[in-house]
Each structure stands twice: as structure tokens, then as C-alpha cells.
Amino acid sequence: MSRFQLLNDDQWNLISGSLPGPTGRQGRPYADARTMVEGIIYRYRCGIAWRDLPAAFGPWQTVWRWHRRMAADGTWDALLGQLMAEADAAGMVDWSISVDSTIARAHQHATNVTRLKKGTSNYKNLLTEPLDHAVGRSRGGLSTKIHQLVDGNGLPLVTVCTAGQDGDSPMLLPLLEILRVERTGPGRPRTRPDAVRGDKAYSSRAIRAHLRERSIEAVIPEPRDQIGHRKRRGSQGGRPPKLDAENYRGRNVIERRFCHVKQWRGIATRYDKLSLTYRAAVLLHAVIAWTQHLRDMP
Template structure:
């Protein structure tokens, strides 16, 4: 396998039929789908400009157009959904899910576009471009925040992107609402850090019968104790199970090995998110083809 190829034949066979193909109409010869996908992966893995894509992948404009089109129509979400269903049928998904977010600095090439300030608006439909393009000013400067639900092995199930200053807690419910593997929409447990501890989140998880493995912050503990018997009992917390939450941190380390994701160079949020989902697709392919 050359340095320009990341996907094995077995991995490509799992997703090849979901890739764009020729329509039968007369015109230019249709680009090789596998070559285009490898070019997209190479670009994000190395963090180079599209214009610097090696000639081995053909015209860089073609690779860019493929990626933009597949970001618009949700191709990579469809691919990831297929891999989720394949893994679920084989009993390979650990339904003790973890939630967290990670920040990526936005390069100046990603920010020279008009943005409307305000809360991000892509919670319900991540395939629609938000007015702020998921770029906002956080403590580290202009940045984008990636939110994910991962299974108990750290493999991504749901991905959303927002502006860097957006909080973590409000994103838990949209992430869980976006979880669907076949007919299953409810995990066994939800593991999150103190940022996800809120009355709304705990009530939502309790209503859906999802075990809550989220520590209670000190300020919330003090508030509950000040209210005495009106404050209620301390929320249940399984400290042993909480140790498994580190899988999402390891997953973000894997994601940021792609330099084009560790720093955001894309102007459009849907294009950047599609690359994050593609990184998850590669993680799932590696896991499924390596598991006997």
C-alpha cells in the first residue's frame, strides 16, 4: 500500500456502492471514486491546501468538488450509518456512550467569510450551513467546537459542530436526539463530565430511562445542601463506570492526528463537519475489518 492509499480492498468493499457513480449521460469521463476518496483523506490527514494535492489524485478541483457535494448530500453520514448498523448486528457497539467536545482553532483562510453573530443553528439539521458558519470567538481566538457521542470503545456515533464559544451542556440533548442505529435510539448509559450536569439534562436522561453517569459540580452540591430537604437526594453516580469516559478523549487524539481537523481551514461548517465524520468512518472501518 502506497503512502497515497489508506483504505484496504476489504474496507473499500464495505462502502463502494454508496459512493457517487456515473449517470450514463454523455460527457466527461467520471472520476474514479476510490481515487477521489483517497485524495480527500490525504488532504485532511496532511492539512495541506487543496491546490497542493499531489498530481497522483488528479485535478485538485475535482477532489474538492467531490468533497463539497458529499458534504451537501450527507454521503458520509449515510456511510457511517451503514457501518453503525453493520456493527450493531454483529453486537460490536458498546451502548455505554460518552459525550464531550473539542476545540479547533480556525485558520485565517476559514474566517474570511461574512458571519452573522448569534447562537449556532445547526443542532437539528447538521447538513444546513449555520449563519455563523460555526466560527466564534472563544478564549483562544476564533475557533470551532466539535461535539460527539461515542460508544464505549470511543467510536463516533453522532457529530455536531458549533462556534467555539458555545457551551457543552446545551448540546447533550441535540446529540442524543440525533442518535439512531437501525431502530435503536436509546443508549444504556450516558457518561459526561461536570459540564453536562444540569437539571434539564438529568431530567431528560431520567425520562428516557438512560443511566446518568455525570458527576455533580461543587456549586450544585452546595445549592442542593442549602435547600435542605427541599434540595432532594444526591444524584446517583457510578464512579467505576465513569472511568470509561476516557475513550472519548482518546478518540479526539485520533481525530486530531489529521492536521486538517486539528486546525480548521474550511470556510463552510458542513464541509469541516463532513471531514470529521469521514475520520470517524475510517475509525469504524479499521475496527470492523480488524475484528474477527
């Protein structure tokens, strides 16, 4: 396989039908979709500037335009949803999901845009650019936070990008609201996991009450301050929340997923000015992970 090619033929066949293609109209020859996708992957794997793309991928402007358009029209979201539906139909989705976030430092090239004002994304429409471009100032400086839900195998189900200073706990309910895996046959999409694994940052009354109402097992340890507060209240503090320690061990799959994601230097450090294009790169990485999983399907 060429050093400029990451996807093998089996993986490409899984996604090629959902990508743009020639329309039959006259005009300039249509760019080869596989070359464009490989060019996008190469750019984020290496963390180079778009202008430095090797000539093997054609004009860098064309590759950039493909990525920008597919990020804005939801192509990667739709393709990821299609792969998840196929995997779920084959029984390959483990519905004991894990939640966490990771920080990516924003390069100066990603921060030289005018941030209109502080604001968060409209999580019901992730194809709109947030007012703050998902860039905020945390302890490490200007940064972006990637929040994900992954299944029990560590494969991404939901991806959201926010400013670096945003907390983890407030994002769990929006992530669960976005979670939606379509059926390949008749039936409503699945939106309710069997269990949610999270670290102590996700321990709150609101989260536990929400999971309880939906009959979702909360595999979330109680932090020390909450334990002390509950004990000081005596009998009014209630019973300690149940924790399946054996199940909680499976939470490490999301840590391993972030290790894989940050192998792409263009994701480990954010160079993109727009949150839309940066999130699309994370989605593309998720698409590749699902194609590898489906390729290994017996």
C-alpha cells in the same frame, strides 16, 4: 501500501457501494471514486491547501468538488449510518455512550467569509450551513467546537460542529435527539442508549430529568457548586445524584477519540470556510474508524 493510500481493500469494499459511480451517460470520463476519497483523506491528514494536492490524485478542483458535493448531499452521514447499523447487528456497539467536545482553532483562511449574524445550526437538518458557519470567538480566538457522542469503544455515533464559545451542556439533548442507529432487518431504529457518561459540565437538572424520563443511566459527577447549593437547602435540596464511579472510568474513550481525530492536521486546525465541509471531514474520519472496527470483526 502507497504513501498516498490509507484505506486497504477490505475497508474500501465496505464503503465503495455507497459512493457515487459512473452513470453510463456520454461525456467526460468519470473520476475514480477511490482516488477521490484518498485525495480528500490526504488533504486533511496533511492540512495542506487544496491546490497543493499531489498530482497522483488528479486535478485538485475535482477532488474538492467531490468533497463539497458529498458533504452537502449527506453521503458521509448515510455511509456512517450504514456502518453503524452493520456493527449494531453484529453486537459490536457498546451502548454505554460518552459525550464531550473539543476545540479547533480556525485559521485565517477559514474566517475570511462574511458571517451574516450570530446563529446556531438547525440540528434536525445538519446538511444546512449555519449562519455563523460554526465559527465563534472563545478565549483562544476564533474557533470551532466539535461535539460528539461515542459508544463504549470510542467509536463516533453523532457529530455536530458549533461556534467555539458555545457551551457543552446545552448540546447534550440535541445530540441525543440526533442519535439514531437503523436496523439491518425489521424493527425501529435504536435511539436510546443504556447510559450516558459525561464530565461535570453536563450536570444539570434538565439533563438528569431527561435521562431519568427515558430510563437512561446518568453517569455524570456533580460539580462542587451544585453540591454546596444542595447542602445549603437542607432536606429540600434532595438526595445526591447516584454516580457509578467504575462506569465513569470508561469516559476516557472519548478523550482518546479526539486524540485520534486531531492526528489529521486539517481537523486539528480548521481551514475550511464552510462548516458543512469541515464537519464532513470529521465524519470521514469516523467512517474510517468504523471500517477498521468492522474489518476486525471475527
